Amino acid sequence: MASFNASVRQSGKTYIIDISGDLDAHTSIELERTIQELIDTGRTNIIVNFSKLNYISSAGLGVFMSFIDEVRSKGGDIKFSNMPDKIFQVFDLLGFPLLYEIYDDENKAIEKFQMTAS
Amino acid sequence: MQKNVRLTYFLFLALIISEVLHLSIDVGLFYAGEARAYLISLGVLFLKDFLGYVTVASIYLLIRRQIASHALPDTVAWVEPEDAFKRGAILIVLIIVFLSVYSALFSPCDFNPEEEIPASAPQTIYSIFKSHLTILTFGSYLLALFIVAERLILFRRLKNTKSNFILMAAFLTLGTVAMTGSKKGDKINVLAIAFLSVAGLMMLVNLFRLSWILPIKRDEKIRAIFLVPLIIGGIIIALDRLKLQEHFTAYSFSISLFLEGIAIFGVLYLTVTLFSLLFYLPTSEAFERKSSEVKNLYAMSKFITDVFEEEKIYDSLVSYARQACGASSSVWFDLYHPYSEETRSAESTTASKLPNLQWRDLNGEYGFFKTVAQQNISLEDIQRFSSKAGFIWKQIAEKKSIVRIDDIENDVRFGASPSALKQFWRRIKSTPASSNGIGSIVSVPLVARNKLIGVLCVSKDVEYGFVKEDLELITTFADQAAVAIDNSRLIRELIDKERLQQELLVAQKIQLRLLPQSQPKMKGFEVDGVSYPAYEVGGDYFDYVQIGENSTTVGIIIADVSGKGTSAAFYMAELKGIVQSLARIYPNSPKEFLCKANETIARGLEKASFISALYGIVDTERGLLHLSNAGHCPAVVVQSNTAHLIKMKGMALGLDKGALFSRNIQEVQVELNIGDVVVLYTDGVIEAVDKHGEQFGYERLMDVARRSRQKSASEIKNDIFNAVNAFTNDGGAVRDDLTIVVLKRCHIPQP
Numbered sequence: 001m002a003s004f005n006a007s008v009r010q011s012g013k014t015y016i017i018d019i020s021g022d023l024d025a026h027t028s029i030e031l032e033r034t035i036q037e038l039i040d041t042g043r044t045n046i047i048v049n050f051s052k053l054n055y056i057s058s059a060g061l062g063v064f065m066s067f068i069d070e071v072r073s074k075g076g077d078i079k080f081s082n083m084p085d086k087i088f089q090v091f092d093l094l095g096f097p098l099l100y101e102i103y104d105d106e107n108k109a110i111e112k113f114q115m116t117a118s
Numbered sequence: 119m120q121k122n123v124r125l126t127y128f129l130f131l132a133l134i135i136s137e138v139l140h141l142s143i144d145v146g147l148f149y150a151g152e153a154r155a156y157l158i159s160l161g162v163l164f165l166k167d168f169l170g171y172v173t174v175a176s177i178y179l180l181i182r183r184q185i186a187s188h189a190l191p192d193t194v195a196w197v198e199p200e201d202a203f204k205r206g207a208i209l210i211v212l213i214i215v216f217l218s219v220y221s222a223l224f225s226p227c228d229f230n231p232e233e234e235i236p237a238s239a240p241q242t243i244y245s246i247f248k249s250h251l252t253i254l255t256f257g258s259y260l261l262a263l264f265i266v267a268e269r270l271i272l273f274r275r276l277k278n279t280k281s282n283f284i285l286m287a288a289f290l291t292l293g294t295v296a297m298t299g300s301k302k303g304d305k306i307n308v309l310a311i312a313f314l315s316v317a318g319l320m321m322l323v324n325l326f327r328l329s330w331i332l333p334i335k336r337d338e339k340i341r342a343i344f345l346v347p348l349i350i351g352g353i354i355i356a357l358d359r360l361k362l363q364e365h366f367t368a369y370s371f372s373i374s375l376f377l378e379g380i381a382i383f384g385v386l387y388l389t390v391t392l393f394s395l396l397f398y399l400p401t402s403e404a405f406e407r408k409s410s411e412v413k414n415l416y417a418m419s420k421f422i423t424d425v426f427e428e429e430k431i432y433d434s435l436v437s438y439a440r441q442a443c444g445a446s447s448s449v450w451f452d453l454y455h456p457y458s459e460e461t462r463s464a465e466s467t468t469a470s471k472l473p474n475l476q477w478r479d480l481n482g483e484y485g486f487f488k489t490v491a492q493q494n495i496s497l498e499d500i501q502r503f504s505s506k507a508g509f510i511w512k513q514i515a516e517k518k519s520i521v522r523i524d525d526i527e528n529d530v531r532f533g534a535s536p537s538a539l540k541q542f543w544r545r546i547k548s549t550p551a552s553s554n555g556i557g558s559i560v561s562v563p564l565v566a567r568n569k570l571i572g573v574l575c576v577s578k579d580v581e582y583g584f585v586k587e588d589l590e591l592i593t594t595f596a597d598q599a600a601v602a603i604d605n606s607r608l609i610r611e612l613i614d615k616e617r618l619q620q621e622l623l624v625a626q627k628i629q630l631r632l633l634p635q636s637q638p639k640m641k642g643f644e645v646d647g648v649s650y651p652a653y654e655v656g657g658d659y660f661d662y663v664q665i666g667e668n669s670t671t672v673g674i675i676i677a678d679v680s681g682k683g684t685s686a687a688f689y690m691a692e693l694k695g696i697v698q699s700l701a702r703i704y705p706n707s708p709k710e711f712l713c714k715a716n717e718t719i720a721r722g723l724e725k726a727s728f729i730s731a732l733y734g735i736v737d738t739e740r741g742l743l744h745l746s747n748a749g750h751c752p753a754v755v756v757q758s759n760t761a762h763l764i765k766m767k768g769m770a771l772g773l774d775k776g777a778l779f780s781r782n783i784q785e786v787q788v789e790l791n792i793g794d795v796v797v798l799y800t801d802g803v804i805e806a807v808d809k810h811g812e813q814f815g816y817e818r819l820m821d822v823a824r825r826s827r828q829k830s831a832s833e834i835k836n837d838i839f840n841a842v843n844a845f846t847n848d849g850g851a852v853r854d855d856l857t858i859v860v861l862k863r864c865h866i867p868q869p
Binding site for chain 1: 657678679680724725726727728730748749750751752767768769770773774778782801805811813853854
């Protein structure tokens, strides 16, 4: 069984989810729950750090799609950072960069959040 | 049935005829014999005795049949002992009253005591009638007593019980028969003495067969203790005070021996019974309790192997537990719902509104308890109690251990002070209502395979209501029910799983039919494709659409629906409909086709789903391929020994509903010469991994395509598939559905 883990860090008013392992149809449930909890508690400035992710399936991509409208309607956003090439290719292929902001460095994403806030 | 009724009538007839004859002989003798009492011939006496035997035998058989036909089902005893005693007591009183009234009305109607042979000296003709009435009433009564005694003695018989009884009856009968033809005053002959002595001996053996006493209930025993002396007294009074013994003798000396024998045995047996009843009385309650425990346990264990409906198990658990702990106890069962990953937020909000919620873990760590079955207590009372006693459920959830509170009013866990004086004062003050009628309570967790299922609570209105045995019994019930509930859940799971498997098979069949069943005819082109789902139902799709007349234009689509399983399969079906209808409307531009397809499908897709698709239109006349890509893997094109990817911008279908999608999609035109190969595929090919976790990737795919370019489309497809398989063999894996479509331009055979 592929292992997957999602943990949340805080940086100011931004919350960073570090994901690692394989994100597929089974493990995506855990990520869904993590994001849902953040949204439920009003924490909608979310950055997903992909640096340790090994694999993402289409169901894994679906997780972001299912939350993005809600997060943006509440004034927040989901931004991506530190994507390994392999992962980025998948996002790129499907046209995700058109819908999401993707940064090579997590700090740039945090700055972006701070800029929009001020 | 018919035969039975006929036999009854026959017995009745025999009884009446023999009795009438016997009576007429007696009456005749009375008038004729006043003068010649000593001159009665032996023949007449024999006849009288014979008629008497027929009468007694008929009565015996009639009564026996009557009792047997009213026997309770499933019992060898035919009668409830207590019921038999009640009827016996009433009957003996009625008989005594009846015969006393008769004697009073027709006095004198006995026998002349001064006569040497009293039986042959009736005072009046009424004496004769009284003798016969005595046989018909009291004689019948004694015979009935004998039958009941027989059934009781044979209850839980041992090896010799039956033969002992039969021997006794047989010797008594033999003794009687040996005295046939005798009259009162005659000496009892040696044979009869021998027979009767043996009969007496057998009586002693039979007297102590009393195993029927043990199982009868305590209050029944108490009633029997009052009834039995009444019967004994009645028989003695009838025989002695009413001088019925003399009338037996007058009727027939030999029969009187038999009836008196029965009477003696009956009285002795009843006496022994009386003492036994007295001795067994104190232990009776304990016995009853034990036997009801065994019965309950048995019923419960039988029940759990029979019943697979969980709700029924709750109800019977509660009712068995209540039976075991007495009618005054209250029992309820709370089902445990552990918080699960999905239900935590939903349950914690909806659960708090339920009336039967007893406790929930506010920290969100364990779960909550809901009452699903209760007896002798209302939900409101349970709720009122649980609002004070939450620690019970908390401990059950945390430790899965039994919680026992002997004295609710003075338990420190309820915030009571441990001071003895205060406790004493509170006890005086307290009314049952102050704690909802709960004085003591035992809560036993139901645990199966180390998982908590629920908690069985048994409460009593008194303090210290539970002894060790109660606790053991409740625990046994709880354990059995836990196993039963667990089994029922496993079985349901299995059934669900099987049904799901069946449904998936159906979905799989349908899905396979959605894929093209044959290749389209294309002038100068070959095409072949294959799709293997990773699970039963996949999300990959490819199809061909014949667009133009004469097979000049053919559309080829390959797509991958996000997510797996049944929902992906439904989207795939939807997609097929859209492709088949839109392809002909947009015969020239794959870009327009995809834009329209996106608009149509985006409305029906759920948020988390999207579809990557690559659509190509082949123009066979000019050897052109128009391609457009909606977020799908780039097509591989092999042209004159080099392979390259046709990369295009584009978003997957369903990510955006319109403008953004149309703005970003591109269209390219590829000129295909003879021998050129185009490979369309899904990410299952690229993302297949070997045992080191390395992906198959684009390079390997292009390499295989390039090397196989000389072969037919079908063979190239197979080569790619085999290459992926060889790559993943030995510890690797194809993680996704795998689909390959190969298009090749070939020589047109010259006509």
